[in-house]
Amino acid sequence: MKEDIQWRNIDLNLLVTFSYLYRYRSVSLAAEKSFVSQSAMSHSLSRLRLLLDDSLFERKGHKMEPTEHAHQVAPVVHHLLDSIAKELLTKSSFQPDSYTGVCRIGLTDYAEFIFAPKIYDHIRQCAPEAQISFVNVNRSNYVGLSESDKLDVIIGSIPILDDNFTSEYLYTERHVCLCDKRVLKGKDTLSVQQFADIEHALVSPDGSLKTQVDQKLIEHGLRRKVTVASRNFLTIRKLLKQRELIAIVPEKMALAEGFSDNLVTVKPPISVADFDIAMVWHTSRTNDEKGIWLRALLSELITTA
Numbered sequence: 331m332k333e334d335i336q337w338r339n340i341d342l343n344l345l346v347t348f349s350y351l352y353r354y355r356s357v358s359l360a361a362e363k364s365f366v367s368q369s370a371m372s373h374s375l376s377r378l379r380l381l382l383d384d385s386l387f388e389r390k391g392h393k394m395e396p397t398e399h400a401h402q403v404a405p406v407v408h409h410l411l412d413s414i415a416k417e418l419l420t421k422s423s424f425q426p427d428s429y430t431g432v433c434r435i436g437l438t439d440y441a442e443f444i445f446a447p448k449i450y451d452h453i454r455q456c457a458p459e460a461q462i463s464f465v466n467v468n469r470s471n472y473v474g475l476s477e478s479d480k481l482d483v484i485i486g487s488i489p490i491l492d493d494n495f496t497s498e499y500l501y502t503e504r505h506v507c508l509c510d511k512r513v514l515k516g517k518d519t520l521s522v523q524q525f526a527d528i529e530h531a532l533v534s535p536d537g538s539l540k541t542q543v544d545q546k547l548i549e550h551g552l553r554r555k556v557t558v559a560s561r562n563f564l565t566i567r568k569l570l571k572q573r574e575l576i577a578i579v580p581e582k583m584a585l586a587e588g589f590s591d592n593l594v595t596v597k598p599p600i601s602v603a604d605f606d607i608a609m610v611w612h613t614s615r616t617n618d619e620k621g622i623w624l625r626a627l628l629s630e631l632i633t634t635a
Contacts, residue, residue: 347374424619426457436467438486484610505602509576526552531577534559
């Protein structure tokens, strides 16, 4: 861009004026077709002549015939207007099969463990040239990460939503007890007392060694002994193997495929609150075509899994 050109003094609408005059060869007809007054069109022609330092259109009979300079600049003007219309003002529709960008998806620990492989396979099947970036999020940092990492969508349990975000419910998850089968000693149920007598492991996102389960046990006059906590479910699962430990975990995590550790599930003998899994996204992305496609794809994938 030439620095000596005073761009602020140039009205690009004059290119439209030139285009109409060049096409219709009449000030009155050009004014009619562009929905301006004849005097406004005449004024614009005067400004055009000054800008391009040429008379541009000269009256010959009932027509305004282009000058040689007008013929020379006409292809440039038409190319510029066409480029603005097609490349600047017309947004191309999103096509998954030809998309070569990145799908940025925020996942909580739970959602990443359960869904990351399935999400990867499904996106790659529908958008084979796309890349996928999984970003670990939680209830405390999803707002900041959504902005800094330009997340298209977030999946997880986020019950209290920031005002700038919206969500779509996917399903409700429940909890089960997970332990080595030898811990149950052949039983398929546990009493509250038996449950409290077993040492406990916790999947704890914040490192806490207490949960609402402890309060429930106190209501029964009981206490449990929590001997280990980790935010990583795989760590807890490895600890449960061949140890006198039990853990309360989300059912989908307990029943995930790919393990041969002889761990079994049993219904908790006390009530443990279920939790909802949802898709969350910043409201500014609600009408984004890629976002609409990605949310529909993920919703179908997760709700039918």
